[in-house]
Amino acid sequence: MEIGEEEFSIPFFKDNGFLRLRCPVCGSFYWTQNPDSRNCGDAPCQPYTFIGDPPTRARYSLDEMRDKFIGYFEAHGHTPISPYPIVARWREDVYLVGASIYNFQPYVTEGVVPPPANPLVISQPCIRLTDLDLVGPTNGRHLTIFEMGGAHAFNFPGREVYWKDETIRLHHELLTEGLGVRSEDVTYKEHFWSGGGNAGPDVEACISGLEISTLVFMKYKVEDGGLRELPIRTVDTGYGIERWTWLTQGSPSGFHPIYPEVIEEIAGEAGVKLDSRLIAESTRLSSTLNLERHEGRVEARRRLAELLNLDLRMVDEALSNMEAIYAVADHTKALAFILSEGVIPSNVEEGYLARLLARRTLRMLRRLDLGDEALLRIMELQIHRWGRTFTQLREMRSEILDALNVEAEKYRRTLKRGVEKLNRIIGQLREKGLGEMPMEVLTQLYDSHGLDPETVKELAPDIAVNPPEDFYSRIAQRHSTVKASPETVEERLKARVEGIKPTEILYYERPEIKKFKAKVLEVIDDVYVVLDRTAFYPEGGGQVADQGHLGYGDKHVRVVDVQRIGKVILHRLGDGDPSPPVGAEVVGEIDWERRLSLMRHHTATHILIGAARRLLGNHAWQAGARKEADRSRLDITHYRHLTPKEVALLEEMACNIVVQDIPVEASWMPREEAERLYGFRIYQGGAVPGKELRIIRIGEWDVEACGGTHCHSTGQVGLVKILGVEHPQDGVERLIFATGPQALRHIQEAYRILEELSGALGAPRDEMVQAVEALKEKEKALEKELSRYVKAASTRKVEELLGEAAEIDGVKLVAVDLGYIGEAEAMEISSQIARRNPYAVAILAFKEEGKGRGFGTARILVSAGEEAIRRGLNAGEVAKALAPYIRGGGGGRPYFGQAGGVDASGIPRALREAEGILREMMRG
Ligand SMILES: [Zn+2]
Ligand SMILES: [Zn+2]
CATH class of the missing domain: 3.30.930.10 (Bira Bifunctional Protein; Domain 2)
Structure with a gap:
């Protein structure tokens, strides 16, 4: 510039x-x-x-x-x-x-x-x-x-x-x-x-x-x-x-004035001697060289060794240790601050950045021969040091340490799995004759498997691993900016609403309005109706849009969706419904049952996030929410999976707030005042634009900036029932829940199933679990008995089949259609034949039970004995050759192969052709 x-x-x-x-x-x-x-x-x-x-x-x-x-x-x-x-x-x-x-x-x-x-x-x-x-x-x-x-x-x-x-x-x-x-x-x-x-x-x-x-x-x-x-x-x-x-x-390095105690501690634990003169000279040199390139760093160390008349290897080791100590001191402080604000290490958004720092710290500790537990000790020190000025660190101490501990554990597991994955990738690269690890593979190994380039280098010594010098900066960069803003409204409509008067909103002042009169200002594409005023809530803030009807003259048309574009609200009509003319007077009517249910679910998300914060800790933030009429979901940031006991506690806490019937107050407030009064916790639903914020307050329980529709008081929510917990991503727990009559329906359904089960089991409800356990035991015993019978029956069958076997060039061929028979039994017979007679080749066709008759599923198993294999037979190849007769595919190993197809009528032909195929194969 x-x-x-x-x-x-x-x-x-x-x-x-x-x-x-x-x-x-x-x-x-x-x-x-x-x-x-x-x-x-x-x-x-x-x-x-x-x-x-x-x-x-x-x-x-x-x-x-x-x-x-x-x-x-x-x-x-x-x-x-x-x-x-x-x-x-x-x-x-x-x-x-x-x-x-x-x-x-x-x-x-x-x-x-x-x-x-x-x-x-x-x-x-x-x-x-x-x-x-x-x-x-x-x-x-x-x-x-x-x-x-x-x-x-x-x-x-x-x-x-x-x-x-x-x-x-x-x-x-x-x-x-x-x-x-x-x-x-x-x-x-x-x-x-x-x-x-x-x-x-x-x-x-x-x-x-x-x-x-x-x-x-x-x-x-x-x-x-x-x-x-x-x-x-x-x-x-x-x-x-x-x-x-x-x-x-004028300290030897820029880290010394910030982290005097932390550096001492890490160096002490790692047994690294701090040489101030070496550090000071290295810092002086570092100011004149470009250390962004690897060559610059090598050059710096060479010059330093020369300057101080020291062995280069010794300088190399001392500086590598110092760099690791510096990075640990710096990263753990950054982590303390990030985690103190409720960020959970994960694979997305700010959680990704926390994970990046945590993993890099763990690697640096390993470089210093320190175990993961050193991380917690250093973190304690950081919290103590910085908590003097930044008190939130001390307040969140246990959450920070707990989250870090969980993250270290996850990293160890990821690494273990990653090593297996890496071995597969190395194999593929060798097969392709590639001697270098491509950048996108390196990034993927890091992102998905936690393997950093240094670890990859160690594990794959014969593959060149050349990450760019700024590998981590690049990774951090990719995850640092531009939060995704979901684009729900068609771009094209934006231009169409320009110049239209802003819609007067009725659902905030009086959320109980079910029916209202309005005038049609504009109709876009025959389906989007713009009114001068509306009580229809447009989709927003995770709450889905209202539905209902517009009446004009003698017509009654459906409103299936409502969207807000800027300050104009569009009502989308049902397919084929005739749109009212511009200027017409209409009566809008909202599907009230649905709206009531949405308000209940929405209010419940506020109640639940307040409960989560109290039960799990201040790190529990809303990571997303979707309020629908039948059931809703609320995503909460948390570093562990919720236990059934915690879920029950959340429900109890929510129930307590409901029965207290606390007013849900909505008020508009200047942004700066809201932030001053309630802090940044109001942004649970994400950043909210505008000078004035709509603040929803449930007594002392929860305060958020929110543009949705809510109940007047918590009592109207009725029952809050958590139906299930999912894990949409690492660091996020998703509560699926229902409220009021919807919650009751789910519970009734659950009870109905219980009653039916109780009847079927012939056991009262509180003895059902034991009854099922007993059934499972019984089943196990029966299975054992059955397998003994199958073995005995198979042995007889094997004798019989070997007795009838045809002799072909020194091998014994058993080629037979076993008809409808279980897979386990067929397998048993097939393998027994090859074991009993090393010269035998068993080709057993069967039709699978219960999978359609006649033109149904056909299977062929091929087993070959040791001697038969020595004579050139390959069971897998035989299966492959026979597969086309039953219109399917097949293959396998020399001692065992199988084919499966859709045409059982081809079995006789396949068995007839078997002899020829065997002779051919043995001739080579
Ligand atoms: Zn200059
Ligand atoms: Zn809300």
Whole structure:
């Protein structure tokens, strides 16, 4: 992106004698007060010079730096704001918060909702997985979890807070006056930033080779690849709190100031000696080399060994260990935060990202020769450390540890199965003569079988495994953005409703309206009727649409579906029903039984999610719901399968809420107020657009933003019965349930079946289980007895058949049609013949019992004795040759083969031809 020079012609630079220079190494333009400056001040153009020699007056811990940053901006008129969650439930486009500005996109930055304060300051924990592969190798420049210091000013038209000049001045003063950095050591690099759908020019502040802040002047919205100017210009600063801390400490790596205790602990457990000098030199070198490529990392280690006059193998091992320790420290903190907000490791959405981190951590631990249990100990430490500031970590401690434990267990199982799968794949590759593992196979092995490229490499030493350097970053990238937005309405209708007056909605004010009068505004394609007002609920929020009728004149037409497009509601008529003319007065009538049932089911989902949260833990979120008239389903995130006892408890809790007859209150509320009052838990059903949210509150039990129709009070729901639990995907439990009369019908049906069973068994209900057990025992005994009889009968039959066998070139051929006989018995006879006489070949045809007579299922079994095989006979080949006579297929091994076909009338011919086939085969 070409940026105009004038974007950076800022009074602060001019007034303070900054010069605009061009970096001879990277070509960037940058601002500095030092006329002798030789480069832009950022690595790799400028190597780190702060390691062991910080440019600040004092050293700060991470907590102190956060306080310093917030205190400074508060003193300069900014209101401190508490951090937002790290899981971006209010957004449709991303899963995790990757920058403080995510908190305010899109509603605040686009002017839909006012900012919580203006200007404001926040230290926001952020997670980015885009550089996952570099976390470790760059010694702390890349982290997956970090705190972004955001000082934000929102400039509305005619209401300017501050813009570029003040932003840079505030930054510079904090560095120089606040921390004592020499003014001429700071450089500001010109740049253009884009993220989260917005863009604008920015400057990157660098000291001693470290970029510590990005000051963005957000003024564009990215649209269709172009830029549109926003009415609101936003100051979006990203102060890297961890990097600022590192700068003041000059520590050997960027991880040391963040995780002093955690690094000690992991190194101690793994028996790794921490060599500060080696680490510091490696960090210095890392700033000048491109470590994104494997060659860069190899080169770094070679130079380090040379520099310190050490054995390369020793350096290699020390750095590999350090990288693993860094990654474990970083990933476990990220996991603690993600899991504390109720994300369950799984194969989809944010759960996938959690799983990616958990598995990578487990692998790093293995590299350090540490078992999975080390993960839990390290996690305890992280929860303790970060829980001081972020209390949700401590509150969710047991859920975090439990979820991780389950995930480690799942990973072990997956790996075991994956190894079997991998062996098959390796076999296939060898057969095809492929010496290299294709990328899509590697991705699939990782995604579906938990096998990372390193493990694949170990297990398949003769196959080249060459994953791209950024394998994990690519995988994370594929799963990080663009939540799926289900497109239910035909795109084409959107254009058709343009210009039509918004439909007046009757179902919110008075959900009990069954019948209403309205006027026809428009009819589209003869099937979609638009009214000026309606009480028909359109499909949305997981609730299916109302059905009913429209009456006009003497006609009565069906409404089979209702959809909402923008602010216009379309009523779809039944096939062939005549549409009313535009302008006609109609009477709408809703199928009330159906709607009542939908309201009951819908209200029950709110009751059940409240119960799940209390029973299973705060991680239990709604992962999806579908409210239908007959039965509904509710998906809940949970890392274990529900036990029958838990299901019964959920039902009891729901029943308790029902009998308390708590009012279900609906109210419209500004988004920011709803978030402030109830927190982000209101987004159970996913992100909801708009300035005002419709909040549904069931006393203290549950509060959600929801656009559906509900009962007036919980008592109207009646009975809530969970009919079954399914597992649509890992980490999600699906409750199938029914309410009110529907629930009663299911229970009545279950009782009816019980009664019938009880009658058939001749046992009272409470003795039925024992009665069935007894039956099963009896059946087992009978089966045993039967098999003894079959054996005895078969033995007689075998004698008889061998006695009648024909002699063909030294082998004994038994070719016979056994008629209707069970498969087990036929098998027994066939194998006995070959065992009793090694020269025998048994060709036994039979028709399967109960599978149609005459032109029915025909089977041929072929067994060959050892000597017969030695003479060139192959039972599988014989079966294959005979199969066409019974119009089927066949095959097998030399000692046994079988054929099956649909034409039993071909059996005699097949048996006649057998002799010829045998002779042919023995001649070779
Ligand atoms: Zn440069
Ligand atoms: Zn609802």
